[in-house]
Amino acid sequence: MKRDEIISKIDDFLVEEFEVEQSEISETANLKETLDLDSLDYVDLVVAVESSFGIKLVAEDFANTHTFEDFYSLIDSKLKQ
Amino acid sequence: MADWKGQSKGSVLGYKIFIFFIKYFGLRATYGLLYFVAFYYFFSSYSTSKNIYTYYHNRLRFSKIKSLTGIFNSYVQLGKSLIDRVAVTVGFKNKFSFEFDGVQHIKSLVKEGKGGIIFTAHIGNFNISKSFFTEVSKEPIQVNMVVTDTEHKQIKNYLNSVTGETQLKLIVVKEDMSHIFKINDALQNNELLVFASDRSGEGKHLKADFLGKETQFFQGPFKLAAQKKLPILFAYIMREKNFHYHFYARRFEPSKYAAQDILMGYTAYLEKMVRKYPAQWFNFYDFWKEN
Numbered sequence: 001m002k003r004d005e006i007i008s009k010i011d012d013f014l015v016e017e018f019e020v021e022q023s024e025i026s027e028t029a030n031l032k033e034t035l036d037l038d039s040l041d042y043v044d045l046v047v048a049v050e051s052s053f054g055i056k057l058v059a060e061d062f063a064n065t066h067t068f069e070d071f072y073s074l075i076d077s078k079l080k081q
Numbered sequence: 082m083a084d085w086k087g088q089s090k091g092s093v094l095g096y097k098i099f100i101f102f103i104k105y106f107g108l109r110a111t112y113g114l115l116y117f118v119a120f121y122y123f124f125s126s127y128s129t130s131k132n133i134y135t136y137y138h139n140r141l142r143f144s145k146i147k148s149l150t151g152i153f154n155s156y157v158q159l160g161k162s163l164i165d166r167v168a169v170t171v172g173f174k175n176k177f178s179f180e181f182d183g184v185q186h187i188k189s190l191v192k193e194g195k196g197g198i199i200f201t202a203h204i205g206n207f208n209i210s211k212s213f214f215t216e217v218s219k220e221p222i223q224v225n226m227v228v229t230d231t232e233h234k235q236i237k238n239y240l241n242s243v244t245g246e247t248q249l250k251l252i253v254v255k256e257d258m259s260h261i262f263k264i265n266d267a268l269q270n271n272e273l274l275v276f277a278s279d280r281s282g283e284g285k286h287l288k289a290d291f292l293g294k295e296t297q298f299f300q301g302p303f304k305l306a307a308q309k310k311l312p313i314l315f316a317y318i319m320r321e322k323n324f325h326y327h328f329y330a331r332r333f334e335p336s337k338y339a340a341q342d343i344l345m346g347y348t349a350y351l352e353k354m355v356r357k358y359p360a361q362w363f364n365f366y367d368f369w370k371e372n
Contacts, residue, residue, distance in 0.1 A: 038299075043305065
């Protein structure tokens with residue numbers, strides 16, 4: 001899957017699941033702040049990634065994931081593994 | 082004092098003294114010690130005592146005298162709950178009797194095999210629930226209690242050394258996000274998740290009337306139940322006289338699976354429990370931001 005397709009797919013489920021406007025999403029924006037995630041919201045994020053891409057995230061994956069760019073890269077690298 | 086700060090009172094030495102008394106002098110003698118401890122906290126923890134007084138006087142409409150004695154009773158009841166928690170695991174379980182009210186709801190939840198969320202509160206003594214779950218079903222029921230990492234590590238380590246590891250499988254909410262994956266795994270395995278949901282603090286909240294005044298509750302557990310459309314149970318384990326515990330469980334089926342509706346159902350049933358057992362509700366911070 002090309003990176004553009006990955007980004008588009010991620011943005012689609014973020015807009016739908018987390019009630020965020022597409023215009024609020026940018027590569028440099030902070031993921032947690034933009035999506036207003038609390039500790040349990042991350043469960044939805046993990047479930048959404050699993051069902052959309054068929055990949056399983058682990059706790060360490062979020063250690064260096066701060067921006068949307070980080071998140072896109074994380075999914076991209078997981079898909080290539 | 083606004084939100085709950087995430088810490089409970091006590092010291093390792095205090096726990097050691099109580100466990101020594103339980104083992105060598107029995108439960109009644111240990112309860113006797115509590116009256117001195119409650120007396121100490123009554124006078125030394127002004128802000129906590131003031132919050133408890135506000136709860137009794139402003140919210141439950143108790144008289145001033147009854148509210149003052151209520152402070153003392155709350156400290157004693159909290160102590161008894163902690164002592165019982167240890168006692169059931171160090172060989173005193175037979176000293177206690179248990180009564181089940183609504184146990185069929187737990188059984189049907191397990192039979193459905195869809196997992197579910199059990200909403201409880203900081204009331205009574207849910208820490209002894211393993212004793213109830215082992216009586217409910219011959220098959221092991223996988224119950225995961227989601228907790229914030231609140232107890233001082235030293236106390237936790239000491240209690241684990243005395244009582245053995247956790248009585249329920251605990252999922253601790255941590256900065257490293259590891260809890261997310263444990264919760265997700267539990268949901269995928271159709272296990273039961275338990276949340277004591279009567280707290281607020283840093284994070285997102287929902288608001289609801291509770292005991293006649295609006296206050297806030299962490300939204301996470303309610304939102305999780307709503308989004309996943311999980312079966313919902315409200316459950317409380319209340320201490321009664323003569324070493325007797327009463328387990329209450331009630332199935333809740335919201336008309337709309339919305340977080341706010343679930344919270345409304347939760348507060349309505351919790352309010353009944355609090356009014357029935359006022360000294361066993363252990364939120365000693367400024368719950369309604371009145372002080």
